[in-house]
Amino acid sequence: MTVAPAIRIAHASKSFNRKTQALNDINLTIQPGECVGLLGASGSGKSTLLRSICGLERLDGQHSEVSIFGSPLQSAGALSSNIRAMRRHTGIIFQQFNLVGRMNVLSNVLTGLLPRMPLWRSLSGRFTHAERLQAVQALDAVGLADYALQRASTLSGGQQQRAAVARALVQGARILLADEPVSSLDPESARRVMDLMHHLNRSQGMTLVVSLHNVAMARKYCDRIVALRGGELVFDGPPLELDDTRLRHLYGASSEELLMDPAELAT
Numbered sequence: 001m002t003v004a005p006a007i008r009i010a011h012a013s014k015s016f017n018r019k020t021q022a023l024n025d026i027n028l029t030i031q032p033g034e035c036v037g038l039l040g041a042s043g044s045g046k047s048t049l050l051r052s053i054c055g056l057e058r059l060d061g062q063h064s065e066v067s068i069f070g071s072p073l074q075s076a077g078a079l080s081s082n083i084r085a086m087r088r089h090t091g092i093i094f095q096q097f098n099l100v101g102r103m104n105v106l107s108n109v110l111t112g113l114l115p116r117m118p119l120w121r122s123l124s125g126r127f128t129h130a131e132r133l134q135a136v137q138a139l140d141a142v143g144l145a146d147y148a149l150q151r152a153s154t155l156s157g158g159q160q161q162r163a164a165v166a167r168a169l170v171q172g173a174r175i176l177l178a179d180e181p182v183s184s185l186d187p188e189s190a191r192r193v194m195d196l197m198h199h200l201n202r203s204q205g206m207t208l209v210v211s212l213h214n215v216a217m218a219r220k221y222c223d224r225i226v227a228l229r230g231g232e233l234v235f236d237g238p239p240l241e242l243d244d245t246r247l248r249h250l251y252g253a254s255s256e257e258l259l260m261d262p263a264e265l266a267t
């Protein structure tokens with residue numbers, strides 16, 4: 001029996017204001033359980049690609065398509081009629097603004113359940129005891145059980161990212177899309193967040209696609225690196241094949257941004 005790819009992207013192009021070509025005919029297939037680092041200099045199209053995978057961005061072109069576990073999520077720029085149910089499969093973590101600061105951490109994590117609750121119950125915002133327990137267990141899994149009742153705005157950046165991972169766990173996501181999740185964190189917090197996502201990938205087979213500014217981080221954590229430049233896919237292969245020489249060849253002067261030490265990036 002053949003297993004459907006976790007993510008299949010065909011002919012993904014996207015332009016903004018008819019002048020910025022953010023993506024140019026990207027074709028990419030990611031199998032369940034892969035850990036993929038999406039690498040590229042600022043403006044290379046990483047966020048646009050991740051946003052297209054979860055249907056937050058509609059692609060251009062008659063032949064563009066994104067499928068999740070074999071079901072089309074968007075096709076020729078039209079989102080699936082089943083988009084709400086399909087979004088359950090993908091948890092997304094952004095660089096910032098992952099949590100509602102005035103709500104406590106537990107409530108933020110519980111919002112991961114909203115997409116699969118009937119509308120009337122999601123409007124009432126009432127959760128069962130079992131659901132609250134599930135959220136506490138997810139917080140425990142990311143090392144934040146003690147912070148459950150604390151306002152989210154009081155957490156550090158790294159803790160907020162880990163709480164966002166807990167929300168994806170509660171959501172039941174099988175794919176985690178992380179858009180530069182560590183670029184505003186100090187090196188130690190960045191390591192904890194990357195370790196956590198990597199652990200979920202290895203222990204639960206969670207498919208992970210993480211965009212990174214830094215090649216050292218991608219080499220350390222990812223089995224496969226997909227590199228973008230100016231909206232085009234310029235490399236797709238194992239980290240070992242993307243040595244510094246090749247990186248400089250691909251990116252020219254922009255390679256320095258990608259080769260920068262993460263400790264320097266965080267200062």
Ligand SMILES: Nc1ncnc2c1ncn2[C@@H]1O[C@H](COP(=O)(O)OP(=O)(O)OP(=O)(O)O)[C@@H](O)[C@H]1O
Pocket residue numbers: 016017020021022040041042043044045046047048049
């Ligand atoms: N909503 C938008 N409106 C107009 N232009 C946009 C929009 N979103 C992205 N772009 C442009 O598309 C290009 C790709 O942007 P994108 O954010 O995908 O790159 P990125 O690789 O994620 O960059 P960064 O690492 O800086 O976040 C850039 O030139 C950007 O300015």
